[in-house]
Amino acid sequence: MADKKLLLIDGNSVAFRAFYALYRQLESFKSPDGLHTNAIYAFKNMLDVLLKDVDPTHVLVAFDAGKVTFRTKMYGEYKGGRAKTPEELLEQMPYIQEMLHDLGIKTYELKNYEADDIIGTFAAKGEKVGFTTTIVTGDRDLTQLASDKTTVEVTKSGVSQLEAYTPEHMKEVNGVTPSEFIDMKALMGDNSDNYPGVEGIGPKTASNLIQEYGSVENLYDHIDEMKKSKRKERLIRDKDKAFLAKKLATIDRDSPVTIDIDDVKREPVDYEKLRQFYEKMNFRKFLAELNASGAGQDGAEVEKVEYTVLNDDNVKDVKATEKDTVEFYLEMLGANYHLADFVGFSLKINDKIYVSRDVDLLEEDNIKHILEDEKIKKNVFDLKRSMVGAHRLGIHTHGLDYDMLLASYLVNNENNSNDLGEIAHLYGDYSVKTDLEVYGKGKSEHIPDDDDELFNHLASKVNAIESLKKTLLEKLKDHEQDALFDTIEIPTARVLARMEMNGMKVETSTLIQLQNEFAVKLKKLEDKIYGQAGEKFNLNSPKQLGHILFEKLGLPVIKKTKTGYSTSVEVLDQLKTQSPIVSKILDYRQIAKIQSTYVKGLLDVIQPDGRVHTRYLQTLTATGRLSSVDPNLQNIPTRTEEGKQIRKAFVPSEPDGYIFSCDYSQVELRVLAHVSGDQNMQEAFKTGYDIHSHTAMKIFHLESPDEVTPLMRRHAKAVNFGIVYGISDYGLSKNLGISRKRAQEFIDNYFEQYPQIKDYMNKAVQEARDKGYAETIMHRRRYLPDIHAKKYTVRAFAERTAINSPIQGSAADIIKIAMINMQKKLDELHLKTKMVIQVHDELIFDVPKDELETIKKIVPEVMQSAVKLDVPLIADSGWGHNWYDAK
DNA sequence: AATTTCACG
């Protein structure tokens, strides 16, 4: 017989946690009848985790019976002044109980008693008859019940994050045993339950006193021996309160419950009622789980996708014309599709699905034709990945014109998952599993041996692409994002695929030479630093470095991190004058960074073709920018001379060719001038002034540009940047090393001189509050649920984001349009020049010698005419025989 | 896996 395991759940407390875990989704979790369901849903999720982890034979969910209990009779103020439970949660409570009954789980409440007392009573019963008991609650009071047989799991901030209180853990946290915890509370009282203990005694003092005296009773027996002190006076004065608090804090372990432990044995699930319940609540995920398990359906089969397995013989029968609806999915295992192993593919043509592990079948003439014919439109998930993967098989795809991944990213990018299954689940389709479920992760990642398992997965993917297309297109239309999808993101994906596949040539020899030079410099610095420190240590360890600087050398501590001393640049910069070791550490850090991240890092990712093939992540950022990985080509050093040397290794394909670079001048400020309509700023850009000098003149009230000193310009520049980020006096003062007051003056002057910028910022925040999102010039959205947050810091962050996102995001829209137009131009003119890198406001080209003159002319033209704003767009060019010289 | 630091726009 199985072990006797008892699970006791504090129903009110867990429901409360569940409600707030999905509080943000409160309005999206509604049953067709208009009932809120977020707490019911989250409760079930938490319960599933518990049932799986604990695997109990007996379960009881205890609820509070009402406001009046023996404790309120003892002390009228008990739990007084508590914010009342939100109506949206209260209405869900009966349904949680209903669901538990359907699941075969007993619930119980008892007049005049709290859930705590029911749990305490059952835990005591369980111990008597040899149960191992787990208690789950959000209330630390229950930790007094912990014993060697009983563990109390307290929910933490996360959804299913639990902290297990055993007597040992209790000792670590509070310094006392579970039963002494009651005495501790007697002294300190409980603010949330609204009863006092002894004035001036908090958790620390209470714990120390109880550790010394063992109990409240013993403490008062020996109170006369205590030295005269304020604390002693208070202990004596509040003695009654302490004893009352002890009574209130003590859980009744012998409450008059009318059921016994045998009555809480788990019963079979009533599948029929449960199914009806899920339908009533519109819980599609749980319904899908019921269906998948086949449980409770009289002989019904698990839902299975019909597919045909392709092989050398039947592959030739596959046909499609432009009238057909076609979905295509090419599976590769691993994120880096330039190198990943192929797993198989699936192809859906109208209602018929074909699958195979053999990706070479795609090269058969008829299949290849389907994938290459522009007129036959294909729906895919992750266009860029599909295009690159197919290209590795010699297939030049055309007509991939719907991408489920890109569509879902545009519709809502709060969830940045790239998993087809996960995204399908977001839109209520649970017919497809996640890759994690099918392939696993880390060490256990593998392709299923079972054909049916793999093919079902691949088939369900093309199915989901097809079935969710309508939903996603409708949402794009609702959001006025059709053009953003069709004319920006889809074409951008194709352009990026070509840039990635082409790659950029990186000279190993140049990097090796740098590696040797840096190694010598690092060794010298290391020796000097160890000499001055008087010992060897790991310079790369902030912990060890902190020990040397702040303990051994006794330098002043400027800033702390959550684990120790901060040793970041801003700290070390301030310590430079105190000890010569500090500048050497800064030098070491700077070179070590370049050596490890750029020299070594880049050498590791140069492919056999002598090139690096980055991946641009198109569905990741919150603002619509791209990001670049493996390697990241968007953060190649430019600010220090040592760092810049790295750029010498980036060279054109042909030895006498050029690297051509063209970047937008002040694109974000121009966007700001445009969207805000600020006349003064627009005028500055139209006249062609240096914007930072112009700002300096404005905020320092100067008559002519000649009066602007370099320092004034530097300050003005920082203010301009600050504005784009949603400025604060604190942030600006920190950036410029000036007083907060002075920073505030700059800001006030700025808004006086550019009044419509101020209006824009207010409008941006107000609009985000009204609509729940911020939007770019091309209708790209960023949802900002935190704009209504209660916490100042969280809300203020959302407000700055509301200001910044339309600016950063519109700039991202603009360069994407420029890239599309640029690629089109290169194709039209049949140029050999390749666009190779994008760095947010900059495009880099690999140019054959004889095309340089053409490129010099067309690139800035195309970039400057990407969109028409109320101010001109300006792009500046540079070129040379490597990236370093292309400035 | 989390933390710290630092490279870029």
Place this chain on the structure above:
DNA sequence: ACGTACGTGAAATTC
């Protein structure tokens, strides 16, 4: 009185 600039990726150490 609070605690803050916006957006990223990678390496190294530590837990």
